[in-house]
Amino acid sequence: MRLAVYCDGSFVVTKPYGVRNELVDNFLKDRANWVLEKLEYFKSLGGLGIFRNDEAHYQKHAKEALEFAMQKVEELNKFYNFSYNKINVKNQKTRWGSCSKKGNLNFNYKILFLPEKIAEYVVVHEICHLKEFNHSRKFWNLVSVAIPDYDEIREELKSKNN
Numbered sequence: 001m002r003l004a005v006y007c008d009g010s011f012v013v014t015k016p017y018g019v020r021n022e023l024v025d026n027f028l029k030d031r032a033n034w035v036l037e038k039l040e041y042f043k044s045l046g047g048l049g050i051f052r053n054d055e056a057h058y059q060k061h062a063k064e065a066l067e068f069a070m071q072k073v074e075e076l077n078k079f080y081n082f083s084y085n086k087i088n089v090k091n092q093k094t095r096w097g098s099c100s101k102k103g104n105l106n107f108n109y110k111i112l113f114l115p116e117k118i119a120e121y122v123v124v125h126e127i128c129h130l131k132e133f134n135h136s137r138k139f140w141n142l143v144s145v146a147i148p149d150y151d152e153i154r155e156e157l158k159s160k161n162n
Helices: 021-030 032-044 055-079 109-113 116-129 137-146 150-160
Strands: 002-005 011-014 087-090 097-099 105-108
Touching: 002 032, 011 021, 021 032, 055 087, 055 105, 055 109, 055 116, 055 137, 087 109, 097 116, 105 109, 105 116, 109 116, 116 137, 116 150, 137 150
Parallel strands: 087 105
Antiparallel strands: 002 011, 097 105
16 A cells, blocks of 8 residues: 655555455554654645645746756766756656656656755656666666765655655
């Protein structure tokens, strides 16, 4: 099962087919403190991260987010000099970024609202997928070229996400 908490206070439980509702209830009870911590975190952002995942907010920030992502890719790809096709920003609920087999780098527009070191980690993570389309040791070694403390940042992102 998977539990995601969003900055607007909503949350979603994803369960495998056939799992009884009783198990879902227990899953939620076991994670109640974690959910409250996430909600407190979003509240602590003072409104910066509190917005609905709606089209109007996306439209308002998409251009700025694209410019930000393009600038970060240009800056951080200097460590690698990898070729890529296009850079896009999208309105995604559960992903910060992705890299396609065609070499397109895609970022969640909300990358704009992340602390800079975390946003840079997301960008480097996707840049490194241009070379290693997996999460092997080679991939993480590539990430460490630009982000030596990627493990700590990755954990921080996980604690902020879902």
